[in-house]
Amino acid sequence: MGNMSHVLCLSCPDRVGIVARVAGFLEKQGWNILQSDQFGDTESGNFFLRMSVESVFSDSLPAVQFPNCFTPIATEFDMQWGFYDLNKKPNVIILVSKFGHCLNDLLFRVETGNLGMTVKGIISNHDTFASLAQWHQIPFYSKNVVPETKTAVETWISNFIEEEDIELIILARYMQILSQQFCHRHRGKIINIHHSFLPSFKGAHPYRQAHRRGVKLIGATAHYVTEDLDEGPIIEQSVERVDHRYTPDMLTAVSRDIESLVLARAVEGHIQHRVFLNGTKTVVFR
Numbered sequence: 001m002g003n004m005s006h007v008l009c010l011s012c013p014d015r016v017g018i019v020a021r022v023a024g025f026l027e028k029q030g031w032n033i034l035q036s037d038q039f040g041d042t043e044s045g046n047f048f049l050r051m052s053v054e055s056v057f058s059d060s061l062p063a064v065q066f067p068n069c070f071t072p073i074a075t076e077f078d079m080q081w082g083f084y085d086l087n088k089k090p091n092v093i094i095l096v097s098k099f100g101h102c103l104n105d106l107l108f109r110v111e112t113g114n115l116g117m118t119v120k121g122i123i124s125n126h127d128t129f130a131s132l133a134q135w136h137q138i139p140f141y142s143k144n145v146v147p148e149t150k151t152a153v154e155t156w157i158s159n160f161i162e163e164e165d166i167e168l169i170i171l172a173r174y175m176q177i178l179s180q181q182f183c184h185r186h187r188g189k190i191i192n193i194h195h196s197f198l199p200s201f202k203g204a205h206p207y208r209q210a211h212r213r214g215v216k217l218i219g220a221t222a223h224y225v226t227e228d229l230d231e232g233p234i235i236e237q238s239v240e241r242v243d244h245r246y247t248p249d250m251l252t253a254v255s256r257d258i259e260s261l262v263l264a265r266a267v268e269g270h271i272q273h274r275v276f277l278n279g280t281k282t283v284v285f286r
Contacts, residue, residue, distance in 0.1 A: 006053050006063060009273045010074070010081035011283075014040045014047035021073055026053060029069065030060030037285035041278060048276045048283045082273065089118045090167040090271050093160070095174035096124050102172035102193055103129060105260035106267065107136050115264065117271050120164045123157060125176060145176050154182045161186070168270060171225065172263065180227040188277055190225035191270060193263040195255050196237060207251045218242050218251055220259040222266030224277070233282045235266040235275055 008026075012018065019038065026033060035052040055061070061069060066083050074081050096103045103122070109115040122133045125145040133140035141160075143153045161169070171192040183190065196219035201209040210218070219239035226232040238261060240254050269275045269284055276283040 005086040006066075007084050007086060007273050008051045008053055008070075008081070009049070009084070009276070010079045011046055011048045011276055011278075012077045012079040012081075014045055015077070018047055018077055019049065021077070022049065022051070025070065025073055026051075029066075030055060030057045032056045039283050039285075041283070044279055046278060048278070048285075050274065050276075050285045084273050086116070086272065089116050091120045091165050092117045092168040092170055092267075092271075093121045093123060093157075093164075093166050094119060094170045094172050095157075095176075096122065096129060096172045097175040098126055098128050099173040099175075099256075100129055100132065101256040102260050102263050104132070105264055106170065106172060107132070107138075109264055111136065115268060115271070117168070117267070120166060121160065123160075124174075150176075150179070154179055158182065158185065168267070170263070170267060173259070177229065178225065183225050183227045187226065188224060191222055191235065191263070191266050192225050192230070192232070193220060193222050193259050193266075194230060195219070195259065196221045196239065205248075207248045207255065210251060211246070211248045214244065215251075216242060218255050218258070220255065220262040222262045224282070233277055233280055235269060235282055235284060236262050238262050238265075 008022070023033065031053045033051055033053055036049070038047070038049045040047045055063065063085065070083065094103060094106060106115065107119070110117060110119060119138050121139045121141055122129065123141045123143060125143055127142050130140045130142065143156065145153050160166070167189065169186060169190040171190065173193065178190070195206055217239045219237060221234055222236045223234045224232040238258050240258055242251060242254060246254070274285045
């Protein structure tokens with residue numbers, strides 16, 4: 001058996017014969033299907049497919065030639081598609097402010113090999129985590145973000161993304177609102193995490209507000225960032241049951257644990273190409 005780490009991902013208008021054509025192409029080119037997930041959305045009329053594949057024979061189509069050979073089928077079915085080698089770790093950057101629970105969790109998962117990505121830099125509007133970045137031997141960039149510097153900082157980040165071939169921007173509790181221009185330019189490449197009280201408890205001190213209302217569930221949401229603040233397509237969510245005994249500090253502690261887990265799951269799904277944009281929603285293959 002050959003390389004087991006490639007995935008073929010595609011989405012297109014749904015119609016008869018998509019899977020048959022793709023499977024027939026793979027069989028003809030000497031590639032075996034190890035796992036296949038598919039979904040046809042009757043509302044949007046779109047079809048989504050993710051296949052884990054491997055080359056079987058010594059004369060199988062080389063992976064480097066796969067894109068060119070598959071393009072005619074992709075054109076015929078009007079596909080948005082990609083062919084990925086999961087052995088290649090994507091380059092990412094992490095943006096963070098003063099709360100480090102999500103940052104610490106991500107770096108630990110990378111350090112222990114549980115998240116297959118390369119962190120090319122940590123960018124912050126505070127110096128709080130400079131020493132943490134140094135310990136992990138990751139470049140740290142402190143950028144003072146005020147109204148007068150916001151555009152220049154975002155321009156610098158965009159240039160860094162291009163120069164370092166960054167495939168994902170992770171907002172690990174980055175408490176700055178990105179401009180609509182930045183969000184549009186990097187659409188589908190920015191993942192944010194926030195508590196799931198929105199839109200109920202906006203503004204400062206959401207956990208105090210939640211405590212006063214006596215919430216019974218606390219959770220977190222990871223989503224792609226769009227021009228609409230905190231309303232991008234949801235990737236992952238989770239909740240934890242709480243009760244009257246929880247103080248605001250206890251609610252905060254529970255929320256931080258959930259935020260870390262939910263963000264890590266969303267990032268993992270993205271870098272493994274399991275997440276597909278579907279209008280204002282996502283399709284996520286587990």
